[in-house]
Amino acid sequence: MSDRHHHGHGEAGHHRPEHRHRGASPFHRLTHLLAPHSHETADTLDSALESSARGMRALWVSLAVLGVTALAQAVVVVVSGSVALLGDTVHNAADALTAVPLGIAFVLGRRAATRRFTYGYGRAEDLAGIAIVLTIAASAAFAGWTALDRLLDPRPVEHIPVVAVAALVGFAGNEWVARYRIRVGRAIGSAALVADGLHARTDGFTSLAVLLGAGGAALGWRFADPVVGLAITAAIVLVLRNAAREVFRRVMDAVDPALVDRAEQALTRVPGVRGVGELRLRWIGHRLRAEVAVVVDGEATVREAHRVAVEAEHALLHAVPRLTAALVHADPQPAPGVADPHLPLAHHAAR
Numbered sequence: 001m002s003d004r005h006h007h008g009h010g011e012a013g014h015h016r017p018e019h020r021h022r023g024a025s026p027f028h029r030l031t032h033l034l035a036p037h038s039h040e041t042a043d044t045l046d047s048a049l050e051s052s053a054r055g056m057r058a059l060w061v062s063l064a065v066l067g068v069t070a071l072a073q074a075v076v077v078v079v080s081g082s083v084a085l086l087g088d089t090v091h092n093a094a095d096a097l098t099a100v101p102l103g104i105a106f107v108l109g110r111r112a113a114t115r116r117f118t119y120g121y122g123r124a125e126d127l128a129g130i131a132i133v134l135t136i137a138a139s140a141a142f143a144g145w146t147a148l149d150r151l152l153d154p155r156p157v158e159h160i161p162v163v164a165v166a167a168l169v170g171f172a173g174n175e176w177v178a179r180y181r182i183r184v185g186r187a188i189g190s191a192a193l194v195a196d197g198l199h200a201r202t203d204g205f206t207s208l209a210v211l212l213g214a215g216g217a218a219l220g221w222r223f224a225d226p227v228v229g230l231a232i233t234a235a236i237v238l239v240l241r242n243a244a245r246e247v248f249r250r251v252m253d254a255v256d257p258a259l260v261d262r263a264e265q266a267l268t269r270v271p272g273v274r275g276v277g278e279l280r281l282r283w284i285g286h287r288l289r290a291e292v293a294v295v296v297d298g299e300a301t302v303r304e305a306h307r308v309a310v311e312a313e314h315a316l317l318h319a320v321p322r323l324t325a326a327l328v329h330a331d332p333q334p335a336p337g338v339a340d341p342h343l344p345l346a347h348h349a350a351r
Contacts, residue, residue: 055106055193055286058184059099062177066096066200069173076166085163085210086146086229092170092203094139098196101128105192109285122285129192129247136199136243140236147229163214170207174200189322190286191250195243202239206232253282259320263290266319272296272308274333281320290316290326298332305330 073089076082105128108121181197184190210232216224259281267276275295282289296308309328316326332341 054184054188055190056103058181058193059103059106062181062200063096063099065173065177066092069170070096073166073170076162080160080163082163082210082214085166089170090139090142092174094135098132098135098199101131102192102196104128105285119284119289122283122287125190125192125285126247126251129195129243129250132192132196132199133240133244133247136236136240140233140240143229143236144233147226147233150229151223151226160214160218164211167207167211167214170210171204174204174207178204188286189283189288191246191283193286195246199239199243202235206235250283255281255283255288259288263292263316263320266315267292267294267312270294270308270312270315272300272304273312277331281323286322287325288320288323290320290323291329292316292326293329293331295333296330298335298338300332305332 070089070092073085073092077086077089102125105124108124111121113120178197178201181200182194183197185193185195185197210228213224213228216228260279263279263281264276267273267279273294273296277293277295279292280290292312294309294312296305300308309330312328313326316328317323334340
């Protein structure tokens with residue numbers, strides 16, 4: 001993702017490397033010397049590429065673990081005929097396959113912005129989130145249909161001890177993958193990866209439900225297996241609801257209000273900022289962008305207003321996690337008898 005420089009007219013985009021820390025304390029300058037940093041486009045790309053690489057590693061490792069888990073369970077399904085274990089196996093296989101659209105999204109997200117896709121390809125990650133939701137819905141439908149069919153036509157479950165062991169294997173594999181995906185997803189800000197991790201965690205609990213079904217079958221309750229299969233379906237539906245909510249929020253550009261508060265607090269501490277106007281944050285994939293209007297001295301020169309805007313952007317990049325770009329617009333402080341400079345735009349906003 002490449003960002004243009006917005007210089008002049010009191011606006012600041014990504015600033016040049018020679019920016020100075022005007023007004024900064026000696027301690028602040030010393031920390032910059034001991035831990036040098038830059039917010040150039042190249043450095044932003046390095047950070048973005050690293051986060052995508054971490055996401056890809058999480059996907060491939062979890063794909064391998066869940067693939068082995070599902071394969072082991074599938075063998076037991078063939079031997080035992082357990083419909084509860086079949087539902088769990090299908091869910092695990094579907095969970096493993098969700099790595100494919102996410103992997104494609106991470107690869108696309110590395111591509112630079114173009115004149116057609118001026119914000120880059122980070123939105124592919126949101127499309128992958130939709131694919132994950134649809135996959136969860138399909139697995140819920142399959143598991144429910146299979147359980148109902150077995151409830152109407154009960155069949156004995158064979159090799160119950162093997163089914164129990166397979167259920168424990170499913171729980172262990174899914175819980176490990178869940179922890180890994182959630183940890184990496186939160187670290188890089190990927191809602192789709194976190195949702196996929198929560199999906200895996202619920203898979204682990206459904207594996208424990210299969211264990212309960214095996215116990216019921218061992219006690220002679222012939223409906224234990226299909227009843228547990230229906231319970232698994234209900235659990236999948238709950239995951240579907242939560243995952244759909246998270247993906248919907250991301251597609252609709254929702255952000256945590258705490259991030260907005262954090263950004264506002266950082267801006268109010270910037271010397272020269274006399275007020276914070278409209279502030280917008282949005283996710284593009286697992287990266288944040290910001291647009292904000294700050295109020296500055298109405299008598300300030302263009303250079304002075306631009307300096308304040310650059311310092312405001314700098315403060316945002318430090319204060320808001322995973323923020324990779326910010327556009328800061330400087331508005332003059334209102335003065336008595338002076339017309340609102342935005343008045344010519346009023347009829348556009350009314351449309």
